[in-house]
Amino acid sequence: MDAAEDLFSERGFERVSVRDITEKADANVAAVNYHFGNREGLVEQVMARYINPINEERVARLDVLERRSGSKPVPLEELLDAFVRPFATQVRRSELSERMFYKLMGRIFGDEMPRLPDVVLRGFEVMLGRFRKAFAKALPEVSSEELLWRIHFTVGAMIHTMAHSETLNHLSNGDSGQPSMEVTLSRFIRYAAAGMREGVQIAEVAKPKGNQDEFLF
Incomplete structure (x- = not known):
């Protein structure tokens, strides 16, 4: 798993063979079939290992925000924080470096994969359903169709940020700086x-209250 994650992060899912993984892991090809069934099974487990905890934390954070808000909409900035912050908290729990973690996330969402595996897709459906309702409540003036596109654009910007921050630093000759994850x-x-x-x-733009990590950790 560790060898596969390193290689997928650097090269992408379609450019890594089973032999590449087993050579890096100092294992034999039969080990992949024994533990995961085939290459696709290994890819699914790598995705699930990282994506499922992120989606679970997103829903948990949304639960906290909705309980606190009661019948009122959750402020938009707080919803967005709950949607993106789990990437930061999960990277701290990962054995991958921050750079490799975000490259792997960018690969999972950005590479041309046929579809997300069922073990990941189910969690996505639950999470997106919850956040779609919460965003709609926070932005009642925005039509359902328009809201879906705005969520889609937001996810796209998030994926690009994770996958290509190094590119920005290179193309700007370092002018983009080395900002912390919080920044x-x-x-x-x-x-x-x-x-x-x-x-x-709107009459007033709500701001996130305090450090969101205090709600769960």
Whole structure:
């Protein structure tokens, strides 16, 4: 698993063979079939190992926010924080470096995979269903169709940020700096909130209250 994750992060899922993985892991090809059934089974387990905990934490954070808000909508910035922050908390629990973790996330969502495996897709369906309702409650003026596209654009920006932050640093000759994860999250949330809220008239923009990690950890 560790060898597969390293290789998938660096090369992408379609460019890594079973032999590449077993050579790096100092194992034989039969071990992949024994433990995972085939290469596709190994890919599914790598995805599930990282994506399922993120989606579970997203839902857990949303549960906390909705209980606290009662019948009122959860502020948009807090919803976005609950949606993206689990990537930061899960990277701290991962054995991968931060760089490799985000590259792997970018590969999972950005590579041209036929579809997400069922073991991952089920969690996504639950999570996205919950967040779609919460975003709709926070932005009642936005139509259902428009809201789906805004969520889609937000997810796309998040994937690009994870997969290509090194590219930005290189192309800008270092002008983009080396921001901490908290700085990057703050920038992303401000940017995403502006796009999600575009055209909506509001009296006051709510700001996240305190450190969101205190709600769960």
